[in-house]
Amino acid sequence: MSEIVAGRGVALVTGGSRGIGAAAAVELARDGWNVGISYRTRADEAKRVVDACTELGRRAFAVQADVAEADDVEGLFDGVTAELGAIGAVINNAGIVSPSGRVDQYDVARLERVFRINSIGAFLVAGAAVRRMSTAHGGSGGVIVNVSSRASVLGSAGEYVDYASSKAAVDALTVGLANEVAKEGIRVLGIRPGLIETDIHEPGRLDRIGTTPPLGRPGTAHEVAALITFLASDRSSYMTGSTIDVAGGR
Numbered sequence: 001m002s003e004i005v006a007g008r009g010v011a012l013v014t015g016g017s018r019g020i021g022a023a024a025a026v027e028l029a030r031d032g033w034n035v036g037i038s039y040r041t042r043a044d045e046a047k048r049v050v051d052a053c054t055e056l057g058r059r060a061f062a063v064q065a066d067v068a069e070a071d072d073v074e075g076l077f078d079g080v081t082a083e084l085g086a087i088g089a090v091i092n093n094a095g096i097v098s099p100s101g102r103v104d105q106y107d108v109a110r111l112e113r114v115f116r117i118n119s120i121g122a123f124l125v126a127g128a129a130v131r132r133m134s135t136a137h138g139g140s141g142g143v144i145v146n147v148s149s150r151a152s153v154l155g156s157a158g159e160y161v162d163y164a165s166s167k168a169a170v171d172a173l174t175v176g177l178a179n180e181v182a183k184e185g186i187r188v189l190g191i192r193p194g195l196i197e198t199d200i201h202e203p204g205r206l207d208r209i210g211t212t213p214p215l216g217r218p219g220t221a222h223e224v225a226a227l228i229t230f231l232a233s234d235r236s237s238y239m240t241g242s243t244i245d246v247a248g249g250r
């Protein structure tokens, strides 16, 4: 991808231990950022990502944190700031899908889990970012990139309408928050990945529907990371409030 550039500051990637988050962490390091990542359970995976970033000549640090827990989120931001310095970009990426099923089969536990992590977690991370980056709070500004899903528009009928709805909340967060903090040095952007090859999918799903995107294949985590890296940088300096599809035409 792009050649290594001079330092840009500190980027924080939630769910950075694997999949899209891991690819974003490494591409951000290549693009000049020192990188903090959060992981939930797999310290070994997080260490591999930290090592890949340090091999690119950057500083990197991993913190265990559940984005659905406010104390964990505060600890994540404080830990990364103490280790690497003030955070200038936050990639609000951690998320889960639900098992396949129709709306009339969902129970409260399932709904609480997906909204708690994907919607409330995204709000907790965005709020923590604003409290540290906003010039109104004494910060130096920055960028928040919210990872939504093409599902938020398509609805995911028969699979997980709850997941799609939890990501629609992220789309509204992007445009609403962007307007709240535009004059406080913070830009807020979103991305909607389509079908991307990661471990998030139920076994067999990618084989079953992998050729259905108009481009005829699933995307890779690196193709999503390229967009995240662009949005996090000052190359997107006149953009805020937008959510961009990276979905192979889906």
Ligand code: NAD
Residues within 6 Å of the ligand: 014, 015, 016, 017, 018, 019, 020, 021, 038, 039, 040, 041, 065, 066, 067, 068, 093, 094, 095, 096, 097, 117, 121, 147, 148, 149, 150, 151, 192, 193, 194, 195, 196, 197, 198, 199, 200
């Ligand atoms: P993944 O399962 O490979 O990675 C998800 C990451 O989120 C992991 O690092 C996991 O530990 C972390 N995570 C999950 N729950 C967490 C919690 N409560 N607290 C902290 N971290 C948590 O999946 P991925 O495909 O890389 O997904 C990344 C993001 O992209 C998600 O928000 C997902 O909804 C979104 N997305 C993925 C696709 C796709 O096809 N892969 C499509 C659209 C959107």
